[in-house]
Amino acid sequence: MKVVPRVTLVVIAYGQPDLLEALLDSIADHTPEAHEILVVDNASPDDTYERAARHRTQPRLIKANRNLGYGGGANLGVRASNSDVVIIMNSDLEVTEGWLSPLLRPIETNSAVIAAPLYVDETDKVVESGASLTADGHVHPAQMASTGLAPVDHVSAACWAVKRTWFQRMGGFDPSYGLGYFEDVDLCAVAAANKEVVVVVNESRVVHRTGASFSSTAVQRLSHRNHARAETRWYWMRRGTQENPWPGETAICHGRVAVIGHHPKVVSQLRSRNISVAVLDKANDLSHRPNRDDVVVAESELSTVAALAPRAEITTPEDLENALRRAGIAPSSTPPRPRFSSIATTRSRRW
Structure with a gap:
C-alpha cells in the first residue's frame, strides 16, 4: 500500500552537487516522518x-x-507536489535530528502561514x-534563539514550511x-498585509551555509534592483517602522550610500539628487549597518569596508558616478513615488 506523504520537501538546486548530496544525506539520516523529496534542477x-x-x-x-531563480524553481516544485x-x-542546507515535526x-x-527553522552554522551557532x-x-536579521514559536516580520526562505493551497x-x-x-x-509582506503570521520554530534547527549561492556580481546587482522594488512596493505598510539612527537617512530614495570620513x-x-546618505566616522561603523548600503565611499581601510559591506559597490569620491551606475542607482532631483496600481497588478498574477 502506498504511503501518503505528510509533506513534500521541494529542493531547489543550481549547480554545487556536493551541497545537494549533503542535504539529501541529512534528510535520509534525520527524517523518519512520511515524506517525499522533489528536486527542481534549475538547468x-x-x-x-x-x-x-x-x-x-x-x-x-x-x-x-532555464534557470528560473529560487522563486521560480520553488513555484514549479510546489505546483508538482503531492501533499x-x-x-x-x-x-x-543540512537538516538535523528532530527538525521536521x-x-x-x-x-x-x-497557527502560521509560513514557518521556518532556526538557522545555525556547522558549530550550532545561530x-x-x-x-x-x-x-x-532593509532586512535586519536577528541571531538569538528563544523558545517556542517566534513571530517575525521576515525569515529567509532557505527553508519554509507552507500549505500548498495558501502558497x-x-x-x-x-x-x-x-x-x-x-x-x-x-511574500512575507503579502502575509502581513493579509494579517497572517510568519514564525520561526526554535525547536527545529537546520544548518544553513549562508551566502553559498550569492557570489555572482550580476546577481548582486539584481539584488540592488529588487531591494528598490520591495521598498517601493511595501513602503505604505512599513512607513511607521523606520529605524533611523543615522541623521540624514530617508526612507523614500533612489538608493543608499554610506560615506566614510569628511566629504x-x-x-x-547626493542628497540633492534624492539619495539617502549616512556619514560614518570610520569603516568599522559599517558593522552596525548589515547589508544596508548600495554604495560605500571610502579612501582607506578598503579591506575592512569590503568585509563589512559585501553587497555594496565600494568607491572613491572621484569614481562615485560610475559606482552609482554599477549599483543600478539613477540619481534624480525628483523623489521616487510608490506606484500602488502596479503592486496590485503584479501580486494578482498567479504562476
Whole structure:
C-alpha cells in the first residue's frame, strides 16, 4: 500500500552537487516522518541532475529548461507536489535530528502561514532567527534563539514550511524578482498585509551555509534592483517602522550610500539628487549597518569596508558616478513615488 506523504520537501538546486548530496544525506539520516523529496534542477551547468537521480533517497526530479531563480524553481516544485504541506528548501542546507515535526506543527494547526527553522552554522551557532523590516526596505536579521514559536516580520526562505493551497492562493513567489533575491521579503509582506503570521520554530534547527549561492556580481546587482522594488512596493505598510539612527537617512530614495570620513561636497551632491546618505566616522561603523548600503565611499581601510559591506559597490569620491551606475542607482532631483496600481497588478498574477 502506498504511503501518503505528510509533506513534500521541494529542493531547489543550481549547480554545487556536493551541497545537494549533503542535504539529501541529512534528510535520509534525520527524517523518519512520511515524506517525499522533489528536486527542481534549475538547468544546472554540471552533473547536479544526474547525481541527484543516483542518490539513495530516490527523489522525484524536475529539470527546468532555464534557470528560473529560487522563486521560480520553488513555484514549479510546489505546483508538482503531492501533499498539502510543502517545505521549500535551498540546496545549501543540512537538516538535523528532530527538525521536521516541530516545523510542520504550526502549519498543520493553522497557527502560521509560513514557518521556518532556526538557522545555525556547522558549530550550532545561530546565524538567523528571523528579521525585522523597516520602511527603507532593509532586512535586519536577528541571531538569538528563544523558545517556542517566534513571530517575525521576515525569515529567509532557505527553508519554509507552507500549505500548498495558501502558497497558490497568494500567487507563489513573484516571478518579477527573477534571480536577484527579495522574493521572500515580498511574500512575507503579502502575509502581513493579509494579517497572517510568519514564525520561526526554535525547536527545529537546520544548518544553513549562508551566502553559498550569492557570489555572482550580476546577481548582486539584481539584488540592488529588487531591494528598490520591495521598498517601493511595501513602503505604505512599513512607513511607521523606520529605524533611523543615522541623521540624514530617508526612507523614500533612489538608493543608499554610506560615506566614510569628511566629504561634505559629496554628501550635499547626493542628497540633492534624492539619495539617502549616512556619514560614518570610520569603516568599522559599517558593522552596525548589515547589508544596508548600495554604495560605500571610502579612501582607506578598503579591506575592512569590503568585509563589512559585501553587497555594496565600494568607491572613491572621484569614481562615485560610475559606482552609482554599477549599483543600478539613477540619481534624480525628483523623489521616487510608490506606484500602488502596479503592486496590485503584479501580486494578482498567479504562476
